[in-house]
Amino acid sequence: GESVGLHLPTLSVQEGDNSIINCAYSNSASDYFIWYKQESGKGPQFIIDIRSNMDKRQGQRVTVLLNKTVKHLSLQIAATQPGDSAVYFCAEDHSGGYQKVTFGTGTKLQVIP
């Protein structure tokens, strides 16, 4: 079947461990960032977002960190579960307001039971 994760960098973690997925973004004018999760055969699903005037935001089991100095974004997933296995994309918005986003290349997360 199709594989969203073909040729993507892969992160393998043990179930229950914490996962950290990193992303470098390209446009210093970007002021809004989003993490998406994409399972095979499905469209991307919103996980968490962050404005550029923040450096950290927490959700349920997830935390996003933003370092504007080095244009780096990370997604931390606590107590990783098998259901977290998917491809994760960061996306940046520099469209000036109407949510035209540019996606990064993605990281495949593989959770080992």
Add this chain to the structure above:
Amino acid sequence: GAGVSQSPRYKVAKRGQDVALRCDPISGHVSLFWYQQALGQGPEFLTYFQNEAQLDKSGLPSDRFFAERPEGSVSTLKIQRTQQEDSAVYLCASSLAESKTRLNEQFFGPGTRLTVL
């Protein structure tokens, strides 16, 4: 409630054929986006509608690609004279927000996988 739906889920076309891909956004969502996702890549923006108005079509790769949303709800992406490089998953997303409104979540459909032989 129902999410974004797309049809067909899979489409195989011979090179040179025209195809039409349909997107049914979430009812009441003002904004609608089309993306193209090649295998192993992130989605790439194609075009954006606010209601029936196509405000941005800067991502359409060639004049063979055409999108419409005539009544501000259902949208169709049409590809004329398909080429092998058009093979990809075509994703549709909708959101509640209008232009100039920030931080509104885009809801994606499952995509249509187009294979051009």
